[in-house]
Amino acid sequence: MDATDKKRAAARAALEFIQPGTKLGVGTGSTVNCLIEVLPEVRDRIDCVVSSSRASTRLLEEHGFEVRTLNETGDIDLYIDGADESNKHLQLIKGGGGALTREKVLAEAARRFICIIDDSKLVGMLGSFPLPIEVLPMAQELVARRILKMRGHAIWREGFVTDNGNHILDVHNLRIANPIELEARINRIPGVVAVGLFAQRPADILLIAGDNGVREIRT
Ligand code: 5RP
Secondary structure (H helix, E strand, O other), X not given: OOHHHHHHHHHHHHHHHOOOOEEEEEOOOHHHHHXXXXXXXXXXXXXXXXXXXXXXHHHHHHOOOOEEOHHHHOOEEEEEEOOOEEOOOOOEEOOOOOOHHHHHHHHXXXXXXXXXXXXXXXXXXXXXXXXXXXXXXXXXXXXHHHXXXXXXXXXXXXXOOOOOOOEEEEEXXXXXXXXXXXHHHHHOOOOEEEEOEEOOOOOOEEEEEEOOEEEEEEO
C-alpha cells in the first residue's frame, strides 16, 4: 500500500462516523481531499458542511456541497481533518497546508474531532515536522526572535499567504516534550495568530491507516 492508498483508506474509515443529521466540519490537505472525493456517498446523512480553507471549499463545491460559515451553523457535531504528526495522546502538529488557524477554530467548535492519518505520521515525540505558526506579517521578525529564545529556528514560508492574509513561520529543531505548555507559551507571543500544536484540544479519535488496514486510538 502506498501513502495515497493509506490516505484513501483512512478517509473512507471516517465515513462511518457521519451519523444522520451531522453538521460536519471539513479540514484541509491531501488526506482530506480523499475524504471529499467519497463524501457524496453519505450526502443524505449530512445536514450542513463547514470548511477550514478556500481550497477545501472549492473542492466541496465541485462535489455539489453548499458550504456554510461557522457563524451560520453554530457548533458542529463532527470535525474531520488530517495532521502532519500525532503522538499517542492524539496531540497533533498541523498546518503543513497553512490552514491551521481555521482548523483550530473548527476543532474547538466540534463535539467530536476525528483525525485521519497514514501510519508514517504517528510519532513518539512531536517536533520532527517543522511546527507551523501563523503570524501577522508585521510581527514576523519579532516572533522569529522570541522563538529563537526557545531554541527553535523559525523559517518564513516564503511566498505563502494564508487565507487570512497572514504569514507562516515553520519552526525547526524543537523537541516538544510538553505540547500543552509549549502551545500556551507560543500563543502568548504578541503577533501570533495561531500555532499548529493541537494539544489543549487534541483529536478525540485517531484513524491510522497502515498496510494491514485502519486502526483506531481514542483519548
Ligand atoms: C493543513 C493541515 C493538514 O491536515 C496537514 O498538513 C496534513 O496534510 P496532508 O493530508 O496533505 O498530509 O494541517 O493545514
